Amino acid sequence: MEAEKGRAVTAGEREAWMDLAVNMAKEALESGEVPVGCLMVYNNEIIGKGKNEVNETKNATRHAEMVAIDQVMDWCRQNEKEPKEVFANTVLYVTVEPCIMCAAALRMMSILWRIIHFLTDTGEPFQCIAGYRSEEAVEMLKTFYRQENPNAPKSKVRRKECSK
Amino acid sequence: RKTVELNGASTWDVLPVLSERESQSVVLIPAFAAPILDKKEACRLVREVSAAYPLGDHPHLKRVRPCVSAESAHPLEMILCLASPRLEQDGSQSLAALFPDGQVDPRGLGEPFLTLVPAFPPLTRPQYEEASSHWPVSFHENKRISRALSGCLFTPSEKAAMQSHMELAVQAAREGARLNMEPVGAVVVDQASGRVLAAAHDCRKGFNPLLHAAMVCIDLVACSQGGGAYGYKDYPSCTFFQPDGDSGHSSSSGDGLPYICTGYDMYLTREPCVMCAMALVHSRIGRVFYGVPSAHGALGTNYHIHRCKDLNHRFEVFRGVLEDQCRSLAHISVPGESRKDSP
Ligand SMILES: [Zn+2]
Numbered sequence: 001m002e003a004e005k006g007r008a009v010t011a012g013e014r015e016a017w018m019d020l021a022v023n024m025a026k027e028a029l030e031s032g033e034v035p036v037g038c039l040m041v042y043n044n045e046i047i048g049k050g051k052n053e054v055n056e057t058k059n060a061t062r063h064a065e066m067v068a069i070d071q072v073m074d075w076c077r078q079n080e081k082e083p084k085e086v087f088a089n090t091v092l093y094v095t096v097e098p099c100i101m102c103a104a105a106l107r108m109m110s111i112l113w114r115i116i117h118f119l120t121d122t123g124e125p126f127q128c129i130a131g132y133r134s135e136e137a138v139e140m141l142k143t144f145y146r147q148e149n150p151n152a153p154k155s156k157v158r159r160k161e162c163s164k
Numbered sequence: 165r166k167t168v169e170l171n172g173a174s175t176w177d178v179l180p181v182l183s184e185r186e187s188q189s190v191v192l193i194p195a196f197a198a199p200i201l202d203k204k205e206a207c208r209l210v211r212e213v214s215a216a217y218p219l220g221d222h223p224h225l226k227r228v229r230p231c232v233s234a235e236s237a238h239p240l241e242m243i244l245c246l247a248s249p250r251l252e253q254d255g256s257q258s259l260a261a262l263f264p265d266g267q268v269d270p271r272g273l274g275e276p277f278l279t280l281v282p283a284f285p286p287l288t289r290p291q292y293e294e295a296s297s298h299w300p301v302s303f304h305e306n307k308r309i310s311r312a313l314s315g316c317l318f319t320p321s322e323k324a325a326m327q328s329h330m331e332l333a334v335q336a337a338r339e340g341a342r343l344n345m346e347p348v349g350a351v352v353v354d355q356a357s358g359r360v361l362a363a364a365h366d367c368r369k370g371f372n373p374l375l376h377a378a379m380v381c382i383d384l385v386a387c388s389q390g391g392g393a394y395g396y397k398d399y400p401s402c403t404f405f406q407p408d409g410d411s412g413h414s415s416s417s418g419d420g421l422p423y424i425c426t427g428y429d430m431y432l433t434r435e436p437c438v439m440c441a442m443a444l445v446h447s448r449i450g451r452v453f454y455g456v457p458s459a460h461g462a463l464g465t466n467y468h469i470h471r472c473k474d475l476n477h478r479f480e481v482f483r484g485v486l487e488d489q490c491r492s493l494a495h496i497s498v499p500g501e502s503r504k505d506s507p
């Protein structure tokens with residue numbers, strides 16, 4: 001595997017990153033966003049951290065993965081690194097399966113990913129660890145959808161309640 | 165198909181981009197049919213055969229058809245049953261083999277033959293016409309789709325508005341190309357008022373490779389609503405306008421305030437990629453109009469994301485607006501670079 005070459009990643013390190021990602025998802029939940037957290041790890045260093053910022057930015061595409069990609073771009077600028085090389089050797093740790101938009105974005109950036117539970121037929125440069133701490137992430141999503149989205153139009157919220 | 169001619173400058177058609185099932189050609193499956201030699205037996209035969217082999221999964225298929233050729237010795241033909249691979253393999257076409265338990269009295273029925281019948285109900289008039297040439301089918305016409313396919317869904321004044329919106333997108337694409345960007349443009353318009361809310365060019369060659377034109381435009385709409393993730397100081401052609409000048413757009417989500425791209429149309433000079441198409445789903449876009457298809461497009465060319473039943477939002481898509489001008493954007497030469505067709 002191209003990423004993380006030169007030094008094996010221990011299970012302990014992996015566990016620590018997943019913990020961090022889960023904590024970020026919790027923070028998102030506390031601030032009324034969809035609880036998704038993700039980390040971008042390059043050479044055993046966290047260079048991007050994202051949580052969902054859809055409500056804050058009023059931009060429905062600001063998912064945790066997109067936010068983290070922006071941070072990696074900033075990191076590359078600050079450290080005068082070539083983004084192409086950095087992304088190709090970056091691993092994404094994310095608490096839930098990326099949506100189609102984020103999956104497409106990750107693919108365009110050639111980012112490897114490790115996901116709690118992810119089923120895919122896209123193949124190629126992606127990597128995932130199925131079932132890794134999935135219960136916790138799914139539970140948080142359920143909590144979120146029990147709450148009301150403060151930015152959603154009132155009529156829609158009402159309709160959702162009726163259909164239950 | 166009608167063609168618009170505006171300002172005497174350009175001609176283009178606006179065509180619907182339908183789902184995969186709506187745009188595909190007719191799929192045929194084998195069936196056993198037989199001539200009805202005696203018309204007086206027809207009613208009884210239909211009743212008995214229908215009981216033995218119901219067409220419940222294929223309700224669009226008519227059981228009986230008038231004979232194809234006028235000189236035919238028999239007036240009618242009927243479907244006996246769909247040919248399962250096993251029946252076909254056995255070549256067992258005799259009436260005795262098809263009705264082994266004597267459920268059907270074969271009086272008045274001729275020798276069975278294998279034929280091809282449409283597998284699915286037709287969803288569009290062209291599909292209906294193609295399907296009917298194989299075997300009669302029923303068709304519940306969607307008038308809106310038919311009008312869209314014949315190019316008369318929109319009035320001349322609506323088309324004139326589309327043209328002016330796409331002209332803005334083309335102009336933005338040209339401005340972008342001047343900054344060495346991919347020559348793709350996007351414009352968002354409020355469907356109800358016809359007001360332009362944002363115009364953008366592709367920025368993927370700038371500070372973020374994911375800033376395709378549609379992504380920029382979505383973010384500019386967010387800016388117009390008091391949000392937004394990026395600043396566009398270096399790109400003066402990426403602009404937004406406040407939704408409605410008056411009452412200071414507070415961030416409270418009171419009624420009447422815009423919710424992301426609900427009720428908005430996006431004009432794109434070329435078909436969006438998977439990421440952008442899905443971003444439009446997330447943004448609850450109302451309709452999308454694009455000029456030309458793209459090899460990596462995710463609406464009409466691949467995936468048909470706008471009609472995907474598994475997604476929580478669907479929208480209408482049309483292509484062909486100002487097609488020639490949109491196509492010519494691909495030939496703008498950027499100094500020191502060869503352009504390939506990426507989404
Ligand atoms: Zn996503």
Ligand SMILES: [Zn+2]
Pocket residue numbers: 376377378436437438439440441507
């Ligand atoms: Zn795109």
